[in-house]
Structures are given as C-alpha cells and as structure tokens.
Amino acid sequence: MGLFGNLGDELIDEVFNEELQKEVVKALNANIDIPFISESTEEKALNAMYDTVEGILKAAIKKAL
Numbered sequence: 001m002g003l004f005g006n007l008g009d010e011l012i013d014e015v016f017n018e019e020l021q022k023e024v025v026k027a028l029n030a031n032i033d034i035p036f037i038s039e040s041t042e043e044k045a046l047n048a049m050y051d052t053v054e055g056i057l058k059a060a061i062k063k064a065l
Contacts, residue, residue, distance in 0.1 A: 008065040016054050025050055 025046045034042055 008062065012058055012061055016058060021047070021050050021054070 025043060028046050029039065029043055032042065032046070037045075
C-alpha cells in the first residue's frame, strides 16, 4: 500500500468524478469539429478517449503514491 493508502484512492476518485468528465468532454467538443460526424458521435468518441486517459492517469497516480 502506498504512502497515502486509501486516502489516495479516495482523493483520486473525488478529482476524477463524472462532473469533471462532463466539463472536459464539453470543452473538447466545443473546440473539435470533425466534418461529417454529428455532435453526439463526437461526444461518444471523446467520452471513450476520456475514459482511457482517466484510467491511465489514475494508475500512474496510484503507482506514484
């Protein structure tokens, strides 16, 4: 178990919450326009990318703690 134990896990879960994902995906979707793809499809793709990046970041942070 890392230096912060369960506190680190709780902090990570608090930061990487659904609200943050919505904010990030909304900001990315506002700045990215892929021709011939609907906004809904862009949002789905961005959510999938966010989930991937979030998983990698969480693992890296937990490893560092």
